[in-house]
Amino acid sequence: MPRIILLGPPGAGKGTQAAQLAEAYGIPKISTGDLLRAAVQAQTPLGLEAKSYMDRGDLVPDAVVIGLIEEQLQSNAASSGWILDGFPRNVPQAENLSVLLDKLDQSCDRAILLDVPDDEIVQRMLLRGRADDREDVIRNRLVVYRQQTEPLIAYYSESTGLKTVNGNQTPDTVFAELKSAVE
Ligand code: ADP
Numbered sequence: 001m002p003r004i005i006l007l008g009p010p011g012a013g014k015g016t017q018a019a020q021l022a023e024a025y026g027i028p029k030i031s032t033g034d035l036l037r038a039a040v041q042a043q044t045p046l047g048l049e050a051k052s053y054m055d056r057g058d059l060v061p062d063a064v065v066i067g068l069i070e071e072q073l074q075s076n077a078a079s080s081g082w083i084l085d086g087f088p089r090n091v092p093q094a095e096n097l098s099v100l101l102d103k104l105d106q107s108c109d110r111a112i113l114l115d116v117p118d119d120e121i122v123q124r125m126l127l128r129g130r131a132d133d134r135e136d137v138i139r140n141r142l143v144v145y146r147q148q149t150e151p152l153i154a155y156y157s158e159s160t161g162l163k164t165v166n167g168n169q170t171p172d173t174v175f176a177e178l179k180s181a182v183e
Contacts, residue, residue, distance in 0.1 A: 001025055001026065001027050001080045001081025002025055002027065002081055002083075002109050002110070002182050003081055003082055003083075003106060003107065003108050003109045003110075004021070004082070004083045004084070004108070004109060004110055004111075004112060004182060005083075005084045005087075005088070005108055005110070005111040005112070005156065005160070006018050006021075006083060006084065006085050006111075006112055006114060007111055007112065007113045007114070007149070007152055007153065007156070007162075008113055008114035008115060008116065008167060009115075009116060009118075009121050009142065009145045009149075010121065010125065010138070010141045010142065010145060011116070011121040011122075011124045011125040011128070011138070012114045012115070012116040012121065012167045013114060013116070013124075013167050013171070013174065014085050014086065014114055015031060015033070015034070015085055015086075016171065017114065017167075017171075017174060017175060017178055018031065018083050018085035020175055021083050021175075021178060021179070021182070022083050024179065025081060025083075025182075026081075027078075027080075027081035027082050027083060028072070028075075028077045028078050028081075028082050028083070029082075029083050029085055030069065030072045030073070030078065030082055030083065030084050030085065030087070031084075031085040031086050031087075032060075032065045032068055032069065032085075032086045032087040032089075033085070033086045034085075034086075035068045035072070036050045036054060036060060036064075036065070036068070037054075040054065046064060046067075046068075049061075049064065050064060054132055055131070055132060055137070056137065056140060057132060057137040057138070057139075057140035057141040057144060058140070058144060059089055059090065059144060059148060062090070062092050062093055062096070065087060065089075065093065066093060066096045066097075066100075069084075069087055069097065069100070070100055073100060073101075073104060073106075074104070084097075088152060089148060089149045089152075090148040090149060090151075090152070091148075091151055091152065091155060094152055094155055094156075098159075107160075108160050109160075109182075110160060110161060110162075110163065110181070110182060111152075111156035111160050111161070111162045111163075112162070112163050112164070112165060112178060112181050112182070113153060113162060113163070113164045113165070114165055114167040114174070114178070115164055115165070115166060115167055115168075116166075116167040116168050117168060118142060120168055121138075121142065122135070122138055122139075122142075125138045126138070163181040165177045165178050165181055
């Protein structure tokens with residue numbers, strides 16, 4: 001079963017597509033955004049710490065998300081395959097992931113970039129209307145993406161191998177292209 005990292009700007013549709021891929025391959029979808037929102041909802045200490053960063057559209061501290069990912073990857077459900085959605089989001093997170101995978105005697109099969117132009121992203125997120133989908137917060141998430149996450153495109157092109165799928169197509173077409181990128 002595959003081990004996949006899904007990269008792409010906020011609002012590209014990673015969450016929706018990752019859920020479908022997870023179902024198709026019978027592997028868990030591990031989303032740091034979902035895990036963080038659940039912690040915020042449950043008002044755990046971790047959630048309380050994360051909330052102010054998320055409200056601003058800034059990255060939550062690396063130690064927090066790396067801890068979450070470590071817990072998920074060590075679980076039995078993730079022993080033979082997984083799809084990461086929203087992690088890693090900067091080079092230090094990617095380096096930590098690589099160390100963690102070595103420790104677990106696993107490796108990532110493929111990184112896939114789900115690419116969508118900025119204008120389309122802003123439109124989509126405004127329609128979605130999540131708590132952190134206010135225009136100023138969206139703009140900040142895009143800046144953070146360009147500065148911190150985009151360097152991962154080069155990082156994974158040189159290590160794991162990276163394929164790009166155009167996310168600006170119908171969800172079914174995107175899904176079909178993602179599946180061929182996995183295989
Ligand atoms: P989107 O991709 O639409 O921005 P996510 O659910 O992936 O939505 O992320 C929402 C917020 O959660 C981010 O803006 C950030 O504050 C936080 N977050 C999610 N994943 C990470 C991560 N890997 N590192 C740091 N912060 C994260």
